[in-house]
Amino acid sequence: MGNYxxxxxxxxxxSLKASLVGAAITGGTAISGDAQFADLSGGxxxxxxxxxTALWTAQKVKLWRALxxxxxxxxxxxxxxxxxxxxxxxxxxxxxxxxxxxxxxxDTSTTWTPEEITATLDIDHAxxxxxxxFTTAGGEELIGGEHFSVLNPTMGWRLHRLTRIVSxxxxxxxxxxxxxxxxxxxxxxxxxxxxxxCLMRVDGEMDLALDMLRFGRASARFVETFPPAS
Amino acid sequence: MPLSDWSAPAIAQLEGGAVRPGLLFRMATDPVIxxxxxxxxxxxxxxxxxxxxxxxxxxxxxxxxxxxFSQLLNxxxxxxxxxxxxxxxxxxxxxxxxxxxxxxxxxEVRTGLLVFDNNWTILSPTLWLGxxxxxxxxxxxxxxxxAPVRSITLSVGSVFTSRxxxxxxxxxxxxxxxxxxxxxxxxxxxxxSLGTTKLWPM
Numbered sequence: 001m002g003n004y005x006x007x008x009x010x011x012x013x014x015s016l017k018a019s020l021v022g023a024a025i026t027g028g029t030a031i032s033g034d035a036q037f038a039d040l041s042g043g044x045x046x047x048x049x050x051x052x053t054a055l056w057t058a059q060k061v062k063l064w065r066a067l068x069x070x071x072x073x074x075x076x077x078x079x080x081x082x083x084x085x086x087x088x089x090x091x092x093x094x095x096x097x098x099x100x101x102x103x104x105x106x107d108t109s110t111t112w113t114p115e116e117i118t119a120t121l122d123i124d125h126a127x128x129x130x131x132x133x134f135t136t137a138g139g140e141e142l143i144g145g146e147h148f149s150v151l152n153p154t155m156g157w158r159l160h161r162l163t164r165i166v167s168x169x170x171x172x173x174x175x176x177x178x179x180x181x182x183x184x185x186x187x188x189x190x191x192x193x194x195x196x197x198c199l200m201r202v203d204g205e206m207d208l209a210l211d212m213l214r215f216g217r218a219s220a221r222f223v224e225t226f227p228p229a230s
Numbered sequence: 231m232p233l234s235d236w237s238a239p240a241i242a243q244l245e246g247g248a249v250r251p252g253l254l255f256r257m258a259t260d261p262v263i264x265x266x267x268x269x270x271x272x273x274x275x276x277x278x279x280x281x282x283x284x285x286x287x288x289x290x291x292x293x294x295x296x297x298x299f300s301q302l303l304n305x306x307x308x309x310x311x312x313x314x315x316x317x318x319x320x321x322x323x324x325x326x327x328x329x330x331x332x333x334x335x336x337x338e339v340r341t342g343l344l345v346f347d348n349n350w351t352i353l354s355p356t357l358w359l360g361x362x363x364x365x366x367x368x369x370x371x372x373x374x375x376x377a378p379v380r381s382i383t384l385s386v387g388s389v390f391t392s393r394x395x396x397x398x399x400x401x402x403x404x405x406x407x408x409x410x411x412x413x414x415x416x417x418x419x420x421x422x423s424l425g426t427t428k429l430w431p432m
Contacts, residue, residue: 038249042268042289043350127271127286130349155270180350182270226270226290 002108003156003199004070006220008050008083009103011060013220015051018082018147020044020161020178043128043179046159046198046224048080055208055216063105064208064218071202079107079157080222081197082147089139089146089193090116112151112192114138119148119191122172128180132160134191135171142168142175147196152183154227159198182226201225233357240354243345254342254356255293255312256280257364257384259333265293265314279340279358291315294381296341299360307388310362312339314382337364339386362386 022041029035055061070076085093117139125132136142146162160181166174200222208218233241243249253267256279266272266287276283295313341360347353365385372379406416 034247036247036249038251040251040253040267042250042252042266042270042272042346045269127273128350130351176349178350180270224269 002106003079004067004076005079005105005107005197006050006067006081006222007063007103007105008081011050011053011055011064013050013053013083015049016082016084017049017051018084018159018161019047019049021047043130045179046200046222047203048082048198048200048222050220050222053218053220055218056214061208061210061216064206064216067105068202068206068208071206074201074203074223077156077199077201077225077227078222079197080200081195082159084147084196085194087146088196089136089142091138091140092116112190114190114192114194117193119173119193121185121187121189121191123187125181125185125189127182127184129185130178130180131166131174131176132181132191133174136173136191136193137171139193142173144175146193148177149192149196149198150181150183150185150189151192152185155182156199156227157192157197158182159196159224198222198224199226236354236357239347240345243347243353250346250348250350252344252346252352253293253296254287254340254344255296256287256340256342257334258338258340259364264288267293267296274344274352274356277356277358279342280356299341299362309365309385309387312384312386314384315380334364334367334384338362339364339384362388 020043022039022044025038025040053064055064067078071078117136119134119136119139122133122135142162142165144162144165147159148162149157149159151157158181160177160179162175162177164176166176168174203221203223206218206220208216210216236244244251252272254272254274255263255265255267257263262285264285264287266289268289269291270289271286272289273284273286274280292315293312294315295311297310297312299310300308339360339362340358341362342356342358344352344356345354363386365387368383368385370381370383372381401416401419403414403416403419406413
């Protein structure tokens, strides 16, 4: 049993937007023009939008259609790699590994091991932790804004973004991240900086329209999804 | 735990212009239903209401609506409704809506509030504001907004709320005799005609 994967590197979308969306409410605008604000989301959830993906080969068209059908209107969880290698801490942003995540549309692996950047948690981290302590090797110095993923045993792939580097020396890093960890992670858990991804579902329509019965352009919007509570 | 036990930073967070509250819902069925209004899982410290430690409140979009409820004084009663998402519900809630519906009756429903700090760390103990008794679950489907919306409504009442329907009563001699066999208080009621004006004194 595996998961469908959005092959980001194969489709090469023109635009990528990864946003953390919360649930904000206000109490109305005061006479002064100010408004009180409350965020009930506990840290937000991911929304990833790929815009204007050019599908100029039959293989791309067929693969996009296969995923659109497999999405079942949003009921199917899909692993979505961001494919944002240029803004990752990779020393060489040109792909040099062997992982197929992001290059094929179905993945049956249940574990993940790094090939280019090895980052592991130094201590046990509790559920909803927003500070991560880890040791990293093989990548550039972190500055904040980098994405990483954690493969959780129950929640699957969860995406996070570094917001601030508290300390960094000789590969030992303490940093803050958002959203909070979706599941408790023990020491030794890998942090995937080289190909961050998230378990999501399609939001809205995904199918494409063919121009001249040959070329297609399509967009896709994904929203973070969670497995049902047992 | 009362608000007076909250730390000064927690109260300051609540009084600030940007607040990070967490709303909790707990229904004491078997198994206990634990939901919160945020995203992902949440664990809270054990207290007098949530006596189990390290339990996870689920936040996967199940809690759609928390009603406004009042502070009930002097024997006041209220009935409010919680709305749960009906599209992708957990097996526990699905069972409560169908085969296990009888187990909901009078289950304790608690609603709690806590606040987070700027790093989404819980800053306060849980303030359990609402205390109700569950009554029933009903499923609704709304097709008026384009895409159909299926929701589950949980009706809960306060301690003084019941589901008794008041009997219709009339002030006829027969009804009064049923209430009190030897009471002739209403014996002259049939002598009044509708619309008659009784002049005083006669």
